[in-house]
Amino acid sequence: MLDRVGVEDLDALFADLPAAYRDPAIDLPAQLTEPELIALLEERAAENADPGRPSFLGAGAYRRSIPSIAAHLTSRSEFVTAYTPYQPEISQGTLQTAFEYQSVVCELTGMDVSNTGLYDVASATAEACLLAARATRRGAVALLEPIHPGAADVVRTYAYGAGIRVDLVTSGDEATEEHACLVAQQPDFLGAIVDLEPLAEAAHAAGALFVTVADPFALGLLRSPGDAGADIVTGEGRDLAGAPAYGGPSVGLFAARQQYLRQMPGRIVGRTKELEAPPDGGEPRTGYVLTLQAREQFIRRERATSNVSTAQALIALAFTVTVQALGPRGLREAAELCYQRAHAAAARVAALPGYEVPERGPWFQEFLVRGPVPAAALATALAERGITAGLDVSDRAEPEARDALLFAVTEATPDAHVDALIEALAEIGGQA
Amino acid sequence: MSAHRPRSEDFGAQLSFDRGTPGRRAVDVPSWDGEQTPLPDAHLLRDEVRLPELSQGGLVRYYTALSARNYGIDSGTYPLGSCTMKYNPKVDDLVASLPGFATAHPQSPPEEAQGTLRTLLELRRGLAEITGLPHVSLAPAAGAHGELAGVLMITRALEDRGELETRRRILVPDSAHGTNPATAAMAGFTVTQIPTGPDGSLDRATIERELDETVAAMMVTVPNTLGLWENGIEEVADLIHEAGAYLYGDGANLNAIMGRVRYGDLGFDVVHLNLHKSFSTPHGGGGPGAGPVCCSEELAPYLPTPVLEEDEDGLVRLVAPERSIGRLQQFHGNVGVLIRAYAYMRALGLEGLRAVSGQAVLNANYLRVLMHGHYDLPYDRPVLHEVVFSGTRQRREHGVRTYDIAKRLIDHGFHPPTVYFPLIVEEALMIEPTETEPPEAIEALAEAMIAIAGESAEDPDTLHGAPWTAPLGRLDEATAARRPVLRWQPDEDAG
Numbered sequence: 001m002l003d004r005v006g007v008e009d010l011d012a013l014f015a016d017l018p019a020a021y022r023d024p025a026i027d028l029p030a031q032l033t034e035p036e037l038i039a040l041l042e043e044r045a046a047e048n049a050d051p052g053r054p055s056f057l058g059a060g061a062y063r064r065s066i067p068s069i070a071a072h073l074t075s076r077s078e079f080v081t082a083y084t085p086y087q088p089e090i091s092q093g094t095l096q097t098a099f100e101y102q103s104v105v106c107e108l109t110g111m112d113v114s115n116t117g118l119y120d121v122a123s124a125t126a127e128a129c130l131l132a133a134r135a136t137r138r139g140a141v142a143l144l145e146p147i148h149p150g151a152a153d154v155v156r157t158y159a160y161g162a163g164i165r166v167d168l169v170t171s172g173d174e175a176t177e178e179h180a181c182l183v184a185q186q187p188d189f190l191g192a193i194v195d196l197e198p199l200a201e202a203a204h205a206a207g208a209l210f211v212t213v214a215d216p217f218a219l220g221l222l223r224s225p226g227d228a229g230a231d232i233v234t235g236e237g238r239d240l241a242g243a244p245a246y247g248g249p250s251v252g253l254f255a256a257r258q259q260y261l262r263q264m265p266g267r268i269v270g271r272t273k274e275l276e277a278p279p280d281g282g283e284p285r286t287g288y289v290l291t292l293q294a295r296e297q298f299i300r301r302e303r304a305t306s307n308v309s310t311a312q313a314l315i316a317l318a319f320t321v322t323v324q325a326l327g328p329r330g331l332r333e334a335a336e337l338c339y340q341r342a343h344a345a346a347a348r349v350a351a352l353p354g355y356e357v358p359e360r361g362p363w364f365q366e367f368l369v370r371g372p373v374p375a376a377a378l379a380t381a382l383a384e385r386g387i388t389a390g391l392d393v394s395d396r397a398e399p400e401a402r403d404a405l406l407f408a409v410t411e412a413t414p415d416a417h418v419d420a421l422i423e424a425l426a427e428i429g430g431q432a
Numbered sequence: 433m434s435a436h437r438p439r440s441e442d443f444g445a446q447l448s449f450d451r452g453t454p455g456r457r458a459v460d461v462p463s464w465d466g467e468q469t470p471l472p473d474a475h476l477l478r479d480e481v482r483l484p485e486l487s488q489g490g491l492v493r494y495y496t497a498l499s500a501r502n503y504g505i506d507s508g509t510y511p512l513g514s515c516t517m518k519y520n521p522k523v524d525d526l527v528a529s530l531p532g533f534a535t536a537h538p539q540s541p542p543e544e545a546q547g548t549l550r551t552l553l554e555l556r557r558g559l560a561e562i563t564g565l566p567h568v569s570l571a572p573a574a575g576a577h578g579e580l581a582g583v584l585m586i587t588r589a590l591e592d593r594g595e596l597e598t599r600r601r602i603l604v605p606d607s608a609h610g611t612n613p614a615t616a617a618m619a620g621f622t623v624t625q626i627p628t629g630p631d632g633s634l635d636r637a638t639i640e641r642e643l644d645e646t647v648a649a650m651m652v653t654v655p656n657t658l659g660l661w662e663n664g665i666e667e668v669a670d671l672i673h674e675a676g677a678y679l680y681g682d683g684a685n686l687n688a689i690m691g692r693v694r695y696g697d698l699g700f701d702v703v704h705l706n707l708h709k710s711f712s713t714p715h716g717g718g719g720p721g722a723g724p725v726c727c728s729e730e731l732a733p734y735l736p737t738p739v740l741e742e743d744e745d746g747l748v749r750l751v752a753p754e755r756s757i758g759r760l761q762q763f764h765g766n767v768g769v770l771i772r773a774y775a776y777m778r779a780l781g782l783e784g785l786r787a788v789s790g791q792a793v794l795n796a797n798y799l800r801v802l803m804h805g806h807y808d809l810p811y812d813r814p815v816l817h818e819v820v821f822s823g824t825r826q827r828r829e830h831g832v833r834t835y836d837i838a839k840r841l842i843d844h845g846f847h848p849p850t851v852y853f854p855l856i857v858e859e860a861l862m863i864e865p866t867e868t869e870p871p872e873a874i875e876a877l878a879e880a881m882i883a884i885a886g887e888s889a890e891d892p893d894t895l896h897g898a899p900w901t902a903p904l905g906r907l908d909e910a911t912a913a914r915r916p917v918l919r920w921q922p923d924e925d926a927g
Contacts, residue, residue, distance in 0.1 A: 001794055001798050001871055002794070004798060004801050004802075005794060005797045005798055005801055005814075006801075007797075010787075010790035010791070010793070010794060011790070013790065013793045013794060013797060013814065013816075014689075014692050014693075014793070014816075015814075016660075016661035016663065016814070016816075017661055017689070017692060017693045018666055018693070018698070020666075021666065021693050021694070021697045021698060022692060022693055023691075023692060023693075024564065024693070024694050024697055026561045026562060026691060026694075026782050027561050028558055028561055028562075028777070028781055028782040028785070029554075029558075029778060029781065030781050031778070031779060031780055031781030031783065031784050032778050032779055032781075033779075034523050034779070037523060037527065037775055037778055037779055038523065038526070038527060040778070041527035041530060041533075041551070041771075041775060042527075042530060043547075044532075044533075044547040044548075044550060044551050045527075045530035045531070045532030045533045045547050046532055046547065047532070047546045047547030047550065048532040048533065048535075048536050048540075048544060048545050048546065048547040048548055049532075049536070049540060049544035049545070050532075051531040051532060051534075051535040053544075055537055055540075057537045057539045057540065059539050060538070060539070060762055060763070061537055061538050061539065061763070065461075067458065067459045067488075069458065069488060069491065069492055072492070073492065073495045073496070073499075075525075076495075076496070076499040077504055077506040078499040078500065078502040078503070078504050078506070078507065079499050079502060079504070079716070079717055080504065080506075080520075080525075080714045080716055080717075081504030081505040081506045081507075081520060081714050081715065082502050082503060082504040082505075082715065082716075082717045082718075083510070083512060083515055083517060083715040083717070083718060084515075084715075084717070084718040084719075085717065085718065086512070086848075086850075087503075087838070087839075087842065087847065087848055088904070088907050088909075089839070089842060089899050089902035089903065089904050089905065089906065089907070090501075090502070090503040090842055090847065090899075090902050090903070091501075091502060091503065091717075092443075092444060092498065092501035092502065092903055092904060093498040093499045093500070093501045093502030093717075094502055094717035094718065096444055096447075096498050096501070097495070097498055097717075098717075099447070099918075099919070099920075100447060100448055100449075100920075102918055102919050103447065103449065103919040103920035104483065106919045107481055107482050107483060108481060112919075113916075113918050113919065114918070114919065116718070119573035119574065119577060119720075119760075119761055119766075120573065120761045120762055120763070121762055122759065122761055122762035123573070123577070123760065123761055130618075148762060150759055150761075150762035150763060151762050153737070153758045153759040154758065154759045154760060154761060154762060156758050157584065157736070157757055157758035157759060157760060158580075158618075160584060160587070160588075160757065160758070161580070161583070161584050161587060161618055161619035161620055162618065162619075162620060163620050193472055193476055195475070195476060197475075219478065219481075220478075220481065221471075221477060221478065222476060222477060222478055223475070223476055223477055223478045224478050224481075227478070236762070242534070243531075243534035243535050244534075244535065244536065244537055244538060245528075245533065245534050245536065245767050245768040245771075246533070246536040246537070246538050246540075246545060246548045246763070246764060246767040246768075247538030247761070247762070247763025247764045247765070247767060248538075248573065248720070248761060248763055248764065248765055248766040248767050248768065248769075249573070249719075249720030249766040249767075249768050249769055250573075250720075250761070250762075250763075250766075261916065261918075267718065268916075268918060269918070270912040270913070270916050270917055270918050271444075271912070271917040271918075272907050272908045272909065272911055272912035272917075273907070273908050273911070274904055274905045274906065274907055274908070275905065275906045275907065275908050276897070276905055276906070278905060279900065282442075283442070284905075284908075285441075285442040285443075285444060285445070285904060285905075286442055286443075286444035286445040287444050287904045287907045288444060288907075289907050289909050289912050291909065291912040291913050291916060291918075292913055292916060293913075294913070296610070297576070297609075297610035297611050297613075297614035298609070298610035298611075298853070299610070300610075300614070301610045301613040301614060301623075302613035302614060302616060302617040302622075302623040303617070304610070304614040304617070306614070306618065307576040307579065307580060307611045307614035307615040307618050308574075308576055309574065309575065309576045309609075309610075309611050310573075310574035310575060310576065310706075310708070310718065310719040310720070310721040310723075311718040311719040312573075312716075312718075312719045312720045313716050313717035313718035313719050314714070314716030314717060314719065314720060315716075315719075315720060317717070321491070321495065323483060324448055324458070324483060324484050324486070324491060325458040325459050325488065325491055326458075326459060326461070326483075327452075327456075327457050327458065327483050327484065327485050327486070328480060328481050328482065328483045328485065329457065330457055330458075330459060330460070330461050331481060331483065332481070333461040334461045336464070336471070337461060337462060337463075337464050339469070339471070340464045340466065340468065340469055341464065341466075343469035344466045344467060344469070347467075347469075362472035362473070362476060383541070383543075388537070388540065388541070388544060391539050411461075411462075
């Protein structure tokens, strides 16, 4: 090969690179064989918490019972090792599964149209704010507290570039004619189920769009945001796709009403037919293609609706398989099971002397716990007993969060973990 | 098996939604036998949700049949220019899925995630070494996300310098990826296009003319999308800095130069990498990727949150840089992808990375030599990781477009190259074989391309109708865009 190319060695291929900077000293660890690599990373993985350790962290990432076929199907290398389906004739697997994903997202959210998924819930929510600003030509957005602080931060990041003001509000009535949209999280950051309809009405009365950031699993039980008046729905698909992997990769759901279709960010898959009938006769067959690409960066460049190119297709596929494996009844049953188990656990905590579960109305899978010792001390005491407490939210402004930890219990939290928690809390309470 | 189905079967007409039978289910949900808590008020609850009702076997067969209608790098050569479709070592998937990594909760206290955090810290150190830029945030989820981070970092730096009001332009080459101008616009800048000169490098005179106190930055891809080294980029860097602007690097083509030259040494202020390209993490049918952003000392305070920090006790934690542009995702980045990239880096070491770039460049040049003369080569000189041919001759002489050539390549068993990009090459065929294709695969690809060049003269209709052997023929993309059908509907007929 070197002869055919006409060079003496590999280094000669880089003759165009400036000599002064070529082949710099680079300090990297020595290469490892496969067994060495596996041993090293097994050792590393073991430095994380034991996977069996009881943990009550939620706050944007929840333990779910994922049907085994989700991992099985998404590990098929035909899905794993393909790229963006630019050639639809040999990419129907990716394209048709993306169409399935779009259909599932529309059904869950009550929206008309969905893209193939964005990076995660927070970046999807930021894109929703940018869309609203484009659609309304307004320069501010309103985020309803309590909203995930990470999501609010991502909205601020995107808004900074776009020159949009971000207001945190505590009531729908604070949405004004300056706001392009009102954004509300369902359930909210502290776990409460939100009545979306009055918020949609308040947003629309101000001429703003109403954006719901919904947990798609909770939508197995809760009213669809579209039915309640949402214009755009975003959500986090990771929990239904597989293990949290320290937060990513994720897939950010993004669905909207039909009128915003051509303003949407990201890839969209559409259904069509072959141009001609197959050579062995019959009618032109059905196929799927990337469509409405005139919105996108590789065609529209600086006039694109977003710079998004890479999607999260594999995570979207796992999400789709999980939701479809559960099916219409399974999804409802799993959501109700989650609700029942969380409420039963909360009732046990509330019954312990010295503990309080502050009320914030109906809730789904997360509850606040105020104990006999300050929140941070309670978390530390639980950690000493081998239990990871819920997130410390004691620095928040909501009065119910004062000195509280936010515990998540789901359909997948083992009974033994809840028992261990109750025992540990009782012991800590007894010593306080 | 799907491969044995009659070719004319309309598999795509039926979605999972259409294949179900009421009452069937794939999994059971445990029942709750504890105390029943009343459900919230009915107006907060949903009515039915429409989802398919399939048995587990039915669902698995449906998606398995779909997977057979896909082509991945494990299926064969996938020379998609600018996408670096290399073989993905399976051990990287294995280690990323170790339960200790997979189950780590993103809100875990740092003491409970040291395995993940130390791995990310070492990846960060490696990327800093490879790019020559000492500060890194692993937060961006993809290349375009990293671009947004980099341009916002420049924005904030200009704000701190009090020059944001005046520096409103970003210079972008006409050969750039579409994400570059789109990102500049997302961050509120206007785009000034810089033409490519006859040698395939940026036109220096235009740069010198455009550089003034209204320029915030220039975004440059090195090597560029023609697969060529950007001649004198280190001098361009000096010019940009003298004008008070920043040099942004699109690191999508790092695969060509890993271990050979470093962005930081050349004068780049900030660069994003596409780990799903250069570091071989699977592309997943369009993601997930990871797009870390690496920068100079000056821009470090603006990096996206979080960045990694190791304290005196050796505890690694996530922190927010002093003047951070903020978060890009709710949590910390595509950690599962980052662990794969770390494994890839450790399996190679420096010698391995240099071997990767060497072989990638040799392969692209081997293909260039083998195909030479059969297609036009607008920039006829040695290339780096990819080579951009043109189908202009085939179009002019035989009425065969690059589109037809790409579709015909499917019949020869290959995934087509990137076509009609970069925009500055007419009828562009942008081919990136990558280092993992053996010589015989490159020879077979070249033979197929040469055969197609022959067919375009002798039998152009075969090309116009291609592909003939794929699961589907050409699809009606115009109607798909004009009358969008974007989701399943219960009353929908097949079209």
